[in-house]
Amino acid sequence: xxxxxxxxxxxxxxxxxxxxxxxxxxxxxxxxxxxxxxxxxxxxxxxxxxxxxxxxxxxxxxxxxxxxxxxxxxxxxxxxxxxxxxxxxxxxxxxxxxxxxxxxxxxxxxxxxxxxxxxxxxxxxxxxxxxxxxxxxxxxxxxxxxxxxxxxxxxxxxxxxxxxxxxxxxxxxxxxxxxxxxxxx
Amino acid sequence: xxxxxxxxxxxxxxxxxxxxxxxxxxxxxxxxxxxxxxxxxxxxxxxxxxxxxxxxxxxxxxxxxxxxxxxxxxxxxxxxxxxxxxxxxxxxxxxxxxxxxxxxxxxxxxxxxxxxxxxxxxxxxxxxxxxxxxxxxxxxxxxxxxxxxxxxxxxxxxxxxxxxxxxxxxxxxxxxxxxxxxxxxxxxxxxxxxxxxxxxxxxxxxxxxxxxxxxxxxxxxxxxxxxxxxxxxxxxxxxxxxxxxxxxxxxxxxxxxxxxxxxxxxxxxxxxxxxxxxxxxxxxxxxxxxxxxxxxxxxxxxxxxxxxxxxxxxxxxxxxxxxxxxxxxxxxxxxxxxxxxxxxxxxxxxxxxxxxxxxxxxxxxxxxxxxxxxxxxxxxxxxxxxxxxxxxxxxxxxxxxxxxxxxxxxxxxxxxxxxxxxxxxxxxxxxxxxxxxxxxxxxxxxxxxxxxxxxxxxxxxxxxxxxxxxxxxxxxxxxxxxxxxxxxxxxxxxxxxxxxxxxxxxxxxxxxxxxxxxxxxxxxxxxxxxxxxxxxxxxxxxxxxxxxxxxxxxxxxxxxxxxxxxxxxxxxxxxxxxxxxxxxxxxxxxxxxxxxxxxxxxxxxxxxxxxxxxxxxxxxxxxxxxxxxxxxxxxxxxxxxxxxxxxxxxxxxxxxxxxxx
Numbered sequence: 001x002x003x004x005x006x007x008x009x010x011x012x013x014x015x016x017x018x019x020x021x022x023x024x025x026x027x028x029x030x031x032x033x034x035x036x037x038x039x040x041x042x043x044x045x046x047x048x049x050x051x052x053x054x055x056x057x058x059x060x061x062x063x064x065x066x067x068x069x070x071x072x073x074x075x076x077x078x079x080x081x082x083x084x085x086x087x088x089x090x091x092x093x094x095x096x097x098x099x100x101x102x103x104x105x106x107x108x109x110x111x112x113x114x115x116x117x118x119x120x121x122x123x124x125x126x127x128x129x130x131x132x133x134x135x136x137x138x139x140x141x142x143x144x145x146x147x148x149x150x151x152x153x154x155x156x157x158x159x160x161x162x163x164x165x166x167x168x169x170x171x172x173x174x175x176x177x178x179x180x181x182x183x184x185x
Numbered sequence: 186x187x188x189x190x191x192x193x194x195x196x197x198x199x200x201x202x203x204x205x206x207x208x209x210x211x212x213x214x215x216x217x218x219x220x221x222x223x224x225x226x227x228x229x230x231x232x233x234x235x236x237x238x239x240x241x242x243x244x245x246x247x248x249x250x251x252x253x254x255x256x257x258x259x260x261x262x263x264x265x266x267x268x269x270x271x272x273x274x275x276x277x278x279x280x281x282x283x284x285x286x287x288x289x290x291x292x293x294x295x296x297x298x299x300x301x302x303x304x305x306x307x308x309x310x311x312x313x314x315x316x317x318x319x320x321x322x323x324x325x326x327x328x329x330x331x332x333x334x335x336x337x338x339x340x341x342x343x344x345x346x347x348x349x350x351x352x353x354x355x356x357x358x359x360x361x362x363x364x365x366x367x368x369x370x371x372x373x374x375x376x377x378x379x380x381x382x383x384x385x386x387x388x389x390x391x392x393x394x395x396x397x398x399x400x401x402x403x404x405x406x407x408x409x410x411x412x413x414x415x416x417x418x419x420x421x422x423x424x425x426x427x428x429x430x431x432x433x434x435x436x437x438x439x440x441x442x443x444x445x446x447x448x449x450x451x452x453x454x455x456x457x458x459x460x461x462x463x464x465x466x467x468x469x470x471x472x473x474x475x476x477x478x479x480x481x482x483x484x485x486x487x488x489x490x491x492x493x494x495x496x497x498x499x500x501x502x503x504x505x506x507x508x509x510x511x512x513x514x515x516x517x518x519x520x521x522x523x524x525x526x527x528x529x530x531x532x533x534x535x536x537x538x539x540x541x542x543x544x545x546x547x548x549x550x551x552x553x554x555x556x557x558x559x560x561x562x563x564x565x566x567x568x569x570x571x572x573x574x575x576x577x578x579x580x581x582x583x584x585x586x587x588x589x590x591x592x593x594x595x596x597x598x599x600x601x602x603x604x605x606x607x608x609x610x611x612x613x614x615x616x617x618x619x620x621x622x623x624x625x626x627x628x629x630x631x632x633x634x635x636x637x638x639x640x641x642x643x644x645x646x647x648x649x650x651x652x653x654x655x656x657x658x659x660x661x662x663x664x665x666x667x668x669x670x671x672x673x674x675x676x677x678x679x680x681x682x683x684x685x686x687x688x689x690x691x692x693x694x695x696x697x698x699x700x701x702x703x704x705x706x707x708x709x710x711x712x713x714x715x716x717x718x719x720x721x722x723x724x725x726x727x728x729x730x731x732x733x734x735x736x737x738x739x740x741x742x743x744x745x746x747x748x749x750x751x752x753x754x755x756x757x758x759x760x761x762x763x764x765x766x767x768x769x770x771x772x773x774x775x776x777x778x779x780x781x782x783x784x785x786x787x788x789x790x791x792x793x794x795x796x797x798x799x800x801x802x803x804x805x806x807x808x809x810x811x812x813x814x815x816x817x818x819x820x821x822x823x824x825x826x827x828x829x830x831x832x833x834x835x836x837x838x839x840x841x842x843x844x845x846x
Contacts, residue, residue: 055388059379062390067303070248073231074302080242080340085411 224379224387229335230372232356233398235349235363238440238619241407243349244363244452246335246356246372250306252297252324256287259328268326272312273298297329300336321385335372343451345410347465348403348444348564348617351452360463362401362618365565369621372398397624404440404619404632409433409739413443416734417712421447424717424727430467431731432600433739434709436700439604439613439634441562442708442739444468444597468560468567471593472694472713475678476530476660476724478589480602483527483535483651485550486542487644494524494647500533508580512536512588524651528659530675532588539587547583548575553639554602555612556594563618570594589678596696600711603673603698606652607706610645612637653703663729664699666736668747672706673699673732675724680716692716697728701736702748710735 081087093099206214235244252273259265266281275297287295301309313324322330337352350361356372358364373395380389413431421429426447433443446466450458464470486492503517518531526534539547551557557572571593573582585591597615605612614634621629640648652672655661660675680692696713700706712728712735721727 052382052388055380056382056386059387059390063387071303073245073247076242077245077247077338077340080245083241084341085344085408086342 222380222382224381226377226379227374228333228377229356229374230395230397231335232337232352232372233370233624234400235370236400236402237345237405237407237410238402239406240402242340243345243403243407244337244339246337247302248333249300249302249336250331251299251334252301252309253330253332254284254287254295254297255293255328255330256284256295257291257293257328259284259288262288265326265328268313269297269329272309294332300334306331321381339452341407342453343449344407344414345403345405345444346449346452347446347467348405348410349452351455353455361465361564362403365563366401366618369399369401399624399629400622400626402619402622404435404438404442404617405444406442406742408742410443410445412738413735414445414447414449416731416738417445418447420712420727420731420734421714423719424714424721425719426714426727427716428466428470429712429714429731430470430596431710431712431735432467432596433735434600434604434615434711436604436607436706436709437613439601439615440619441615441617443735444617465564465566466715467596468562468564469595470715471568471570471595472715473590473592473678473680474594474599474696475589475676475694476532476535477599477674477676477696477698478592478594479527479530479535479587480606480648480652480674481551481554481556482539482542482547482587483523484554484606484640484644484648485547486523486538487647488550488640489542489546491541491543491546492523492538494651495522497521498523498526498534498537500526500531500537503531503533505533505536505584507536507540507584508582510581510584512584524654525658527651527674528654528657530655530660536584536587539583544575544578544583547586550640551586551592553612553637554598554605556592556598556602560597560601560615562597562615567597568595570598589676596711596713599696599698600709603700603711604709605639606645606648607700607709608645609642610638610640612639649700649703649706652699656699660723660725661697661699661729663725664697664732664736666701666733666740666749668749669701669736669740669745670703670748671699671701671732671736672703673697673729675729677722677724693722695722695724695727697724697732699729699732699736701740702745704748707743707745708736708739710739 089099231248232246234242234246237243254265256262262284263281266277266284269275269280270277280297283295286292298309310324313326313329315326318325318327320327324331335356337356339346339349339351346361348361350358350363350365352358352363352367352370358367358370363370375395376393378391379387381387413433417429417431420426429447431443431445432441434441444465444467446462448459448462450462452458483492487494492498497520499520500514500518503514505512512532514531514533518526518529518534521529521531521534523534523538526538542550551572557570559567559569561567573591578586582591601612601615604615613636616632616634618632620631623629649672652674653670655674656664656671661673664671664673674697676694676696676698678694678696679690680694682689682692694713694715695717696711698709698711700709710732712731714727714731717727
């Protein structure tokens with residue numbers, strides 16, 4: 001190993017001493033270390049900012065999820081409002097269906113039946129309830145049976161019919177209509 | 186040296202400053218940094234949804250936003266007020282006044298517009314955007330912020346309003362399932378701590394853990410509920426009734442498919458609700474059932490083996506005197522079978538049957554059917570009804586109760602009793618909640634109603650056939666169905682008039698309760714109409730058609746195969762075939778009535794037994810009724826007075842009830 005001398009010591013010694021620079025291996029080593037350190041710092045900084053970015057993206061995604069959830073609820077509400085029986089009925093009436101009201105016929109005919117005997121009374125006081133063919137139910141309203149709504153074209157068939165007295169047999173036609181209704185159901 | 190000294194001083198000064206900042210001012214700076222970086226946000230979890238059995242939404246919370254101003258952050262109040270009035274169409278002066286007041290009082294929250302949906306929010310953000318303003322949140326306008334709130338919506342409007350109920354602005358249920366299951370539906374407040382960068386972007390978030398609210402699935406079916414409500418409201422309007430109620434029960438499971446009241450209300454418009462329409466009459470309203478209660482009378486006699494459906498009973502001349510009071514039929518039916526007696530709703534026959542069954546058997550049967558106690562349905566403020574113990578009965582109580590007087594019941598109790606007969610004598614607790622689900626749609630719990638045998642299968646079968654007779658040949662002909670067999674009982678009871686302080690024939694409660702099909706009943710439908718004023722008033726004329734309308738729509742929807750026998754297919758009911766029901770309790774004198782305003786069973790000191798002797802004008806063909814001592818309070822002129830130490834004065838017998846929470 002060679003000793004190194006400072007300039008003073010050199011001057012003190014009075015002898016010409018040759019300074020030798022650091023060997024290239026050591027320089028290389030120092031440079032490598034410096035590069036590694038710098039790289040480490042950059043990596044750490046990159047990870048730091050990446051994590052910040054990830055956190056921000058995560059937060060944005062979470063916010064997006066919440067917004068989508070909110071939107072889903074809003075759409076679900078809109079759909080349920082559209083599918084509610086009252087809305088389906090309104091829409092059906094708007095496009096030309098009308099509502100058959102069996103109860104009204106029954107109650108009104110009962111009222112007629114309760115009139116005093118001195119007034120003219122009908123022989124028949126109650127209709128056999130026969131519903132015409134059910135109209136096609138609008139898509140999506142599958143839970144609402146709208147067989148009480150009939151198209152205008154069929155309105156003529158839906159008027160209450162006079163009923164045969166009790167001792168008469170039902171006609172074949174009415175039986176066939178009933179069978180058709182049962183099939184449709 | 187000088188340079189060194191300067192350097193030393195400079196470095197020393199920097200060091201001292203560093204120590205001051207990082208040691209002395211450490212806490213203060215830390216708090217400032219946290220405040221700048223952290224943002225605490227409180228939000229409420231959305232309230233749980235209420236669904237029908239097919240997952241159709243009945244109640245749902247949606248997020249809406251409220252635009253509010255922080256006046257302390259606004260410098261130019263008038264300018265902001267002007268801009269807001271342009272964008273939102275509000276009055277500039279009142280806005281300016283509001284903001285000015287807020288600023289002077291250092292308020293941080295002054296609401297400007299509430300309950301806005303996302304579309305509107307985006308529109309307002311675009312209109313209010315000011316590029317020069319650097320702000321982390323929207324709108325980009327000084328001093329204005331958005332706050333998220335929840336709004337409870339009922340997409341079907343008034344459908345099933347008495348079942349679902351409604352909640353207030355704080356998200357607390359006030360009626361119906363919203364109230365009774367509030368703890369399950371309630372959305373807790375969660376705290377979010379957000380860390381933000383210098384641009385206000387959130388890079389880290391911590392959320393406090395809270396149990397999310399659950400969803401409730403009901404047993405009702407939207408479509409069946411709708412049809413029931415339409416039929417009920419139509420009949421009530423046509424008959425000019427004060428109120429009406431209907432219940433549809435699935436017999437085999439005890440699930441309530443529909444529960445309707447008329448009039449109802451729209452829970453979306455809470456401020457417009459008429460408080461008179463709020464009570465759920467089907468479970469809270471107590472009324473004297475009248476002839477429908479004969480089901481219990483005949484059930485007790487059949488179960489104790491005292492009668493059989495084809496056994497004969499002689500009502501004499503259609504009059505019977507019990508405890509000094511005379512009960513009469515509308516017409517003398519003559520000697521008939523017990524089945525026919527029920528079909529034509531003979532009061533005299535029912536009283537004799539009840540006496541034949543005996544007081545203990547009768548009381549035990551009505552208790553087993555659930556009268557006098559709550560059914561346990563998951564709705565609030567259910568009434569227990571009024572059933573007096575035998576020790577408190579008077580001389581004619583047995584007779585009155587046999588025909589549905591001196592007892593207070595709710596429609597649900599009556600419907601459950603009929604459903605018990607339809608279910609071969611097994612009473613299944615009626616319930617309206619099918620299951621409860623977690624927020625991830627997994628099932629949290631399923632309802633498991635209790636089942637109790639009340640009467641034997643044979644008794645139930647016999648009763649079904651007897652009730653079938655009511656519809657075929659008796660007072661319930663209007664309940665015949667086109668493609669299905671049906672059975673049931675009509676009821677028409679006088680109501681107590683508050684002004685007159687007595688039962689009056691001017692007001693009725695008309696009812697029909699029945700089930701279909703007869704052999705294997707799927708559903709029981711109970712209908713009661715309070716004070717029908719137009720047209721007929723009998724249960725057979727007013728309520729039975731409602732039963733028919735509901736049954737004919739519901740049975741096909743439930744895929745129940747038709748079972749009509751060809752010889753019993755629905756035919757016309759001519760005027761001379763309408764069987765008049767004996768209305769009222771046939772008494773001319775004022776009966777002792779119960780205090781039905783209380784809505785609960787009366788628990789009072791037991792009274793000494795008071796034996797009753799019934800007087801009939803002709804000999805009976807069946808066993809004699811229980812013997813009784815003459816009423817000592819009977820005065821010589823033939824009028825009877827009631828000796829009543831417990832002195833319950835005649836009170837109001839109405840279908841409305843006083844809520845007992």
